[in-house]
Amino acid sequence: MTTSTMTEKTVHVGGKDIFYAETGEGPVAVLLHGGGPGASGVSNYSRNIDALASSFRVIVPDLPGYGRSTKGVDQSDPFGYLADAIRDLLDDIGVDKAHLLGNSYGGACALRLALDTPGRVGRMVLMGPGGIGTTRGLPTPGLRSLLAYYGGDGPSRDKLETFIRDYLVFDGAAVPNAVIDQRFQSSIDPAVVADPPLRRPSGRNALETLWRMDFTRDKRLSSLQTPTLVVWGAADKVNRPSGGRMLADTMPNCDLLQVSNAGHWVQWERAEFFNDVTRTFLSA
Numbered sequence: 001m002t003t004s005t006m007t008e009k010t011v012h013v014g015g016k017d018i019f020y021a022e023t024g025e026g027p028v029a030v031l032l033h034g035g036g037p038g039a040s041g042v043s044n045y046s047r048n049i050d051a052l053a054s055s056f057r058v059i060v061p062d063l064p065g066y067g068r069s070t071k072g073v074d075q076s077d078p079f080g081y082l083a084d085a086i087r088d089l090l091d092d093i094g095v096d097k098a099h100l101l102g103n104s105y106g107g108a109c110a111l112r113l114a115l116d117t118p119g120r121v122g123r124m125v126l127m128g129p130g131g132i133g134t135t136r137g138l139p140t141p142g143l144r145s146l147l148a149y150y151g152g153d154g155p156s157r158d159k160l161e162t163f164i165r166d167y168l169v170f171d172g173a174a175v176p177n178a179v180i181d182q183r184f185q186s187s188i189d190p191a192v193v194a195d196p197p198l199r200r201p202s203g204r205n206a207l208e209t210l211w212r213m214d215f216t217r218d219k220r221l222s223s224l225q226t227p228t229l230v231v232w233g234a235a236d237k238v239n240r241p242s243g244g245r246m247l248a249d250t251m252p253n254c255d256l257l258q259v260s261n262a263g264h265w266v267q268w269e270r271a272e273f274f275n276d277v278t279r280t281f282l283s284a
Contacts, residue, residue, distance in 0.1 A: 001038045001046030001048075002042060002046045002049045002050055002074070003047075003050055003145070004023040004049055004050045005023060006021040006023040006042075006049075006060075007021070007022050007023070008020075008021050008070075009022070009025075009050070010068065011089060011092045011093065012086070013088035013089055013091070013092050014084060014085060015089045015148055016064055016069070016070035016085065017068075017069055017070045018057055018061055018062070018064070018069050018070070018085060018086075018088070019038050019062045019067060019068035019069045019219050020041070020059065020060060020061040020062070020089065021041065021042050021059075021060045022054065022057070022059050022060070022109055023049060023053045023057075023058050023141065024054065024055070024057050024058045025054030025056075025057050025217035025236060026055055026056045026057050027055075027056055027098075027099060027122065028056065028057045028059060028095050028097070028098040028099065028122075029052055029057070029058050029059070029098065029099040029100075029101060029282060030057070030059045030060075030061070030086065030099070030100050030101065030103075030110075031044075031045045031048070031049070031052075031058060031101045031106075032052025032063065032086065032100065032101065032102040032103070032106025032107070032109050032110055032251045033060075033062075033063060033066070033076075033107025033239065034047065034104035034105050034106055034107075034162075034196040034265075035063075035066075035106075035148075035197065036104070036105075036145075036146060036161070036163065036168065036183070036198075036263075037106055037149045037150075037155065037160055037183060037184075037186075037187035038124070038182070038184060038186035038187035038199070038268065039062075039063050039066055039067075039105075039158065039186075040062050040066055040067035040183070040186060040211055041060035041061050041067065041185065041258065042060055043182065043183070043266070044103060044106075044267075045060055045266075046214070046268065047268050048083030048137050048267050048271060048275055048278075049261060051271075051272075051275035051279070052116065052275065052278065052279065054279075055282075055283060056099070056282065057100070057278055059093075059095075060155045060171075061089060062084070063082055063105070063106065063109065063197075064081065064082060064085050064197065065195075065198070066186075067186065067193070067194075068141070070194055070283075071191040071192055071194075071197070071218050072191075072195045073195075073197040073198075075087075075160075075199070077132060077212055078089060078197075078198075078213065079108045079109060079111075079112040079130075079213055080112055080116070080212075082105075082108070082109035083109050083110075083112040083113035084111060085174075086113055086114075087113055087120065090120065096120070097119070097120055097121065097122055097175045097208065097219070098120070098121065099123045099124070099125075099166065099282050100113065100114065100121055100123075100124045100125075101124070101125045101126075101127075101267075101278065102124070102126055102127065102129060102130065102132070102150065103127040103129075103265070103266075103267060104128055104129065104150040104238065104239065104264060105129060105130050105198060107126040107128065107129025107130060107131075107223045108129050108130035108131040108213070108215070109126055110126060110129070110213075111124070111126060111131065112131075114224060114226045115117060115170075115215075115218060115220045115221065115224060118224060118225065118226055119168050121191040121226050121228075122282075123226065123227045123228070123229075123281065123282055123284075124226055124227070124229070124280070125229045125230070125231060125275075125278050125281060126227040126228060126229070126230050126231070126241075126247070127231045127233075127266050127267055128232050128233060128236050128238065128239045128241075129230070129239070129243070129247075130213075130214060130229075130239060131215045132214075132239065132240075132243030132246055132247060133216050133240065133242075133243055133246060134210060134213055134214045135212065136214075137193050140237055140238055140239070140245055141237055141241060142163070142168070142237035142238035142239075142264065143237075143238050143239070144165045145159075145162065145166070145167050146163060146167070147198070147199060147200050149163065149187070149196075150175045150196040150245070153182075154193070155188055155193065157180065157181075157184045159279070160180060160183060160184050160187060161180050162234060163190070163248070164179075164180055164183070165235045166237075166262050167238055167263070167264070168238065168263060168265050169262075169263045169265050169268070169269055170235045170261050170262050170263040170269055171235065171261075171269070174269070175267075178185070179275045183251045185244070195262045199233060216250070217245060220271060221247075221251060222228055222250050222251070222252070223252070224251055224252070225252060225253055226251075226253065227253045227281075227284070228247070228251055228253060228254045228255070229254075229255050229256075229257060229277070229278075230244045230248060230254060230255070230256045230257065230279070231257045231258070231259060231263070231274065232244040232248050232257070232258050232266070233258075233261060233262035233264060233266045233267050233269070234258050234260050234261075234262065234265045235261070235262060236262075236263050237264065238264040239264065239265060241258060242249050244258060244278075249267065251283065254282075257277065259273070259274075
């Protein structure tokens with residue numbers, strides 16, 4: 001649980017409000033959360049903020065579409081939209097260069113930001129990042145569950161509990177009911193229900209959007225020099241662990257760590273181990 005004293009602010013950049021929390025001192029580390037229903041920065045990193053704030057100035061935004069930030073995401077280029085928003089946030093608060101930690105959707109945001117503006121990123125830690133082989137093969141059961149949340153008869157607590165306990169983590173029983181309750185309430189914000197930030201591309205340009213969201217088709221990946229640690233839960237049912245090997249084989253300065261007894265939420269499921277490894281890597 002996070003106990004550090006945090007400041008909370010909202011900045012208006014690029015025509016949108018971005019909420020962020022901040023604590024700690026030292027090199028800047030930006031923590032980018034995943035895209036599951038009801039996600040937010042502080043809730044997703046509740047087991048990591050204190051540990052990292054002992055060594056870093058930790059900035060934890062709510063990505064556009066989530067939490068207390070402006071709702072809605074440009075569905076023609078979601079990862080580019082997120083990366084632009086976080087870069088605008090860093091510009092506004094006077095941060096020229098930062099380490100990026102990104103889980104799933106946030107990992108895709110971090111990777112896109114580094115590809116577009118590599119000079120702005122020190123090191124990266126990517127946990128089961130999205131956008132790795134997304135146009136190769138059928139979606140995983142976890143991703144299908146995630147993308148179906150706002151479809152059909154709409155969001156429900158049962159749907160969310162199934163996604164979290166059956167697909168998000170290795171041990172579903174370890175997730176407190178309070179976590180699910182909190183995320184469900186956030187997920188049914190009328191502005192989110194009206195315009196879900198994470199959904200399957202549709203329309204005549206759907207294939208083009210999918211290709212744009214698949215980093216393995218981005219030729220810049222093989223020349224990205226940013227030191228990167230990819231951390232992937234061995235039991236990830238949302239994004240396939242084979243994506244980690246794909247990144248390690250493509251990126252020139254990429255280390256790969258596959259974590260046992262963990263699914264898609266490594267930083268929460270194996271928090272102490274993750275915090276130690278991350279502090280060491282970012283301090284190298």
